[in-house]
Amino acid sequence: MTAAMHVFDNGAALADGLAEAVAAALSAAVADRGEACIAVSGGSTPKAFFKALSGKAIDWPKVIVTLVDERFVEPDSDRSNEKLVRDNLLINAATTARLEPLYYPAATAEEAAAAATKQTAGIGCPFDVVILGMGGDGHTASFFPGGSRLAEALDPGHAARRDDDGSRRSGRAAPDIYILQPSGCQTSGAPYRGSGQEGRSCQG
Numbered sequence: 499m500t501a502a503m504h505v506f507d508n509g510a511a512l513a514d515g516l517a518e519a520v521a522a523a524l525s526a527a528v529a530d531r532g533e534a535c536i537a538v539s540g541g542s543t544p545k546a547f548f549k550a551l552s553g554k555a556i557d558w559p560k561v562i563v564t565l566v567d568e569r570f571v572e573p574d575s576d577r578s579n580e581k582l583v584r585d586n587l588l589i590n591a592a593t594t595a596r597l598e599p600l601y602y603p604a605a606t607a608e609e610a611a612a613a614a615t616k617q618t619a620g621i622g623c624p625f626d627v628v629i630l631g632m633g634g635d636g637h638t639a640s641f642f643p644g645g646s647r648l649a650e651a652l653d654p655g656h657a658a659r660r661d662d663d664g665s666r667r668s669g670r671a672a673p674d675i676y677i678l679q680p681s682g683c684q685t686s687g688a689p690y691r692g693s694g695q696e697g698r699s700c701q702g
Contacts (some may be wrong), residue, residue, distance in 0.1 A: 507544060517550035520627050528560045528625040535562040536627040538587070540579030542691035543631055548587035562621050563587065566630065568614075570607040664677045 506512040520536065527534035534556075538544065565579050573580040580599045588595055599619055602613035 504675075505587065513546035513550045513679065516547050516629075517554060520551055520629070521556055523553035523627050524556050524561055528557045533560045535564070535622050535624075536625045536629070537564050537566050537622060537625050538583060538629045539566045540568075540582050541631050544629065545582070545586045548583065550588070552587050552590040552592040556591070558592050558595045561592075562598060563595050564598040564618060564621060565600050566628065570601065570610055573599065573601055594659045620641075 504515065506515055524534040524536060538548075550611065563583060568579050569575075569577050571577050573584075575581065578601065580597070580601055583597065588597060598618055600614045600618070602609075602610045602617070603611040604613060
């Protein structure tokens with residue numbers, strides 16, 4: 499897979515352009531295999547993209563949506579990425595898509611990650627699209643540069659993990675749960691989604 503940078507004039511153009519590209523990739527996957535799988539990030543930037551994508555003419559009942567990472571919070575929390583996706587992507591035409599969450603009620607984040615590993619084992623090998631953002635400090639999903647558990651996090655032995663580094667660095671009270679593809683899987687397309695000079699500088 500080759501990398502290319504696309505620069506947009508503003509956030510609205512970014513959202514529309516990314517939605518067009520992702521819709522084409524998902525539709526191609528459905529036509530080829532009968533289903534498509536997309537993993538998305540949280541944050542504030544993707545809201546406009548989610549809403550733009552939700553109106554695209556895709557065979558949504560054949561699309562599986564999951565998350566790149568999630569906070570260990572109830573899905574009705576304003577800090578939940580699942581809530582972000584339900585409120586902004588699984589609307590309009592996309593209400594019939596299938597959501598595979600990463601949060602599961604459990605006593606600990608480790609137990610929730612184990613449940614997510616089991617539940618998501620049959621999807622995303624490969625993902626057809628992965629949407630990744632990047633913070634001004636260079637982190638993407640729950641991967642933080644120099645994190646004390648980064649090597650462990652990148653070990654493909656388990657699909658879902660918990661992370662404390664991201665929680666500490668961002669001041670969040672709850673640890674994160676994030677998803678990795680098993681060894682040997684590849685992603686058909688993984689667009690980077692970013693905005694502003696900080697994100698561009700981090701790609702350097």
